[in-house]
Amino acid sequence: MGKKIIQKPRGTKDILPEDQRYFKYVQNVLENVAEEAGFRKIETPGFEDTSLFVRGVGKETDIVGKEMYTFKDKSGNSITLRPEGTAPVVRAYLENGMQSLPQPVSLYYFSNFFRYERPQAGRYREFWQFGLEVIGDKNPLVDANIIATASRIYKKMDIKDISIQVNSIGCSSCRPKYIKFLKQYYAGSLNKLCADCKKRYKTNPLRLLDCKNEKCMTLQAEAPQIINNLCSACHEHFKLVLEYIDELDINYELNPKIVRGFDYYTGTVFEVWNGRDGAQNSLGAGGRYDDLVGLLGGPKAPAVGFGAGVERTIEEMEKEGIELVEDRNVNIFVAQLGSKARKKCFKLLNDLLDAGIGAEARFDKGGIGDQLKIASKLGVEYTLLIGQREAFDETVIIKDMVSGNQEVFPYEKIVKVMSKRLKKD
Numbered sequence: 001m002g003k004k005i006i007q008k009p010r011g012t013k014d015i016l017p018e019d020q021r022y023f024k025y026v027q028n029v030l031e032n033v034a035e036e037a038g039f040r041k042i043e044t045p046g047f048e049d050t051s052l053f054v055r056g057v058g059k060e061t062d063i064v065g066k067e068m069y070t071f072k073d074k075s076g077n078s079i080t081l082r083p084e085g086t087a088p089v090v091r092a093y094l095e096n097g098m099q100s101l102p103q104p105v106s107l108y109y110f111s112n113f114f115r116y117e118r119p120q121a122g123r124y125r126e127f128w129q130f131g132l133e134v135i136g137d138k139n140p141l142v143d144a145n146i147i148a149t150a151s152r153i154y155k156k157m158d159i160k161d162i163s164i165q166v167n168s169i170g171c172s173s174c175r176p177k178y179i180k181f182l183k184q185y186y187a188g189s190l191n192k193l194c195a196d197c198k199k200r201y202k203t204n205p206l207r208l209l210d211c212k213n214e215k216c217m218t219l220q221a222e223a224p225q226i227i228n229n230l231c232s233a234c235h236e237h238f239k240l241v242l243e244y245i246d247e248l249d250i251n252y253e254l255n256p257k258i259v260r261g262f263d264y265y266t267g268t269v270f271e272v273w274n275g276r277d278g279a280q281n282s283l284g285a286g287g288r289y290d291d292l293v294g295l296l297g298g299p300k301a302p303a304v305g306f307g308a309g310v311e312r313t314i315e316e317m318e319k320e321g322i323e324l325v326e327d328r329n330v331n332i333f334v335a336q337l338g339s340k341a342r343k344k345c346f347k348l349l350n351d352l353l354d355a356g357i358g359a360e361a362r363f364d365k366g367g368i369g370d371q372l373k374i375a376s377k378l379g380v381e382y383t384l385l386i387g388q389r390e391a392f393d394e395t396v397i398i399k400d401m402v403s404g405n406q407e408v409f410p411y412e413k414i415v416k417v418m419s420k421r422l423k424k425d
Helices: 017-036 050-056 062-067 086-095 140-156 175-187 195-203 205-210 214-220 232-246 310-319 339-354 368-378 388-393 411-424
Strands: 047-049 070-072 078-081 105-114 126-135 163-168 252-254 268-273 282-288 303-309 332-336 359-361 382-386 395-400 406-410
Touching (some): 017 126, 017 140, 017 310, 047 050, 047 086, 050 062, 050 086, 086 303, 140 163, 140 232, 140 303, 163 232, 175 205, 232 268, 268 303, 303 310, 339 359, 339 388, 382 388, 382 411, 395 411, 406 411
Parallel strands (some): 163 252, 332 382
Antiparallel strands (some): 047 078, 070 078, 126 303, 163 268, 268 282, 282 303
């Protein structure tokens, strides 16, 4: 009996070659949109000091309380695989002295993250996410601009029927008063809440408003709205954000249930929804986090950001039937017959690659017919053939895989000939 094949851990996914074109496409759209808007790319380590997330995201949040991959390294330090992108970016902003740069600093990332949560459609324990962060500007125009940039990303991907769900969760001045009203409202109905919300009532009451449990959603309908309890500064800020969005062709809705799950959020919060019903309708989310830089030991610096899951975005593209044409870098297959021809083909393959021309070969296949079948499956435009006669004559046969036409050229001219043909095509 053979050994059992080792399988990938639960909640992870192999990104196979046929899936890579979607990942590359999403990344290219993000990079193009972000860089055209003045964002610069940043990459932070895959793991951080655990205290970064405990202090920044919040000890009582679901991520810190239940979902982080945390371990002790060989020096006894508590290390956590990054579960989200904003806190590491802010840590890098502070540690690398970016506060001395002209403000605001606009950054974007495309990275993998880790959360120990129940795997489901579009959600994995290791997942990829792209994000935007603007640090150092409190102007409501920045909130509106990051919403506009997020909307533009989905438009560029041709994902239709997008709606931006917008709310404000106030600040440290007005939110405590609202949370008191909220807890008073729920106090007589605790027995109707799900197990998670019974805990949230004590530790993170705002999260009561975005639970997807049916019983909890019924109670949400009559809950007091934070937008009616904002202080004058938060009210004016949010009013201006909406006025700026109104200037743009963006489909948005006020939604008092949008609260976000991290402690660092303040003021404007938003989610990007598709047009479908159900718990999996959020494609991305973000908001303002004016207190995070201070929480991590830096000077007070207002900030706003946005993040979205790559797998969730790709799933939406597939649901909408968005087809991607594979952009092949290999358009030539090199085939051979006989030992002398094999040596010639090996040199020809490398001559083509050295000239920047994509090419493949299968040196373990004996017959020309088998090799041509492989070339056809690969979808190449041309096959270059060298048999025993061609090896002796120092020639190469060019076979057009669409028309079937064949031509013979001297070996020394073949790289130049193929370079011209591929440019013309």
